[in-house]
Amino acid sequence: MESAKPNTPLFWATLIAVVALDLVTKLIAATMLAPQHVPHEILGNHLRLTLVYNPGAAFGLNLGIYSRWIFMALTAGALIILARLYQAT
Structure with missing residues (x-):
C-alpha cells in the first residue's frame, strides 16, 4: 500500500481554508451590502460596493x-x- 504524500495535509488544509474563506466573504457581502443594486460608499466616491447576483x-x-x-x-x-x-x- 502506498503511503500518503507529504503534501497531502497541506493540500487539504489549503482547500478547506479557500472554500471557507469564499463562503464567509459571500455571507458578509450578502448581509452587509443588502439591499441589491444600492451602492455602498467605502471611500466616498472613490470606492463603492454594490451587491448584485449573476x-x-x-x-x-x-x-x-x-x-x-x-x-x-x-x-x-x-x-x-x-x-x-x-x-x-
Missing part, C-alpha cells in the same frame, strides 16, 4: 437552461484531471 452560469455566460449542468460537468472533469495529476506526482 443570473447566468459562469462569468455571465448563458448556454440556456442547461448552463449550470454544463459548467458542473466541466468542473467535475477538471477536478478529476487535477486529482489524477496530483496522484501522478
Whole structure:
C-alpha cells in the first residue's frame, strides 16, 4: 500500500481554508451590502460596493437552461484531471 504524500495535509488544509474563506466573504457581502443594486460608499466616491447576483452560469455566460449542468460537468472533469495529476506526482 502506498503511503500518503507529504503534501497531502497541506493540500487539504489549503482547500478547506479557500472554500471557507469564499463562503464567509459571500455571507458578509450578502448581509452587509443588502439591499441589491444600492451602492455602498467605502471611500466616498472613490470606492463603492454594490451587491448584485449573476443570473447566468459562469462569468455571465448563458448556454440556456442547461448552463449550470454544463459548467458542473466541466468542473467535475477538471477536478478529476487535477486529482489524477496530483496522484501522478
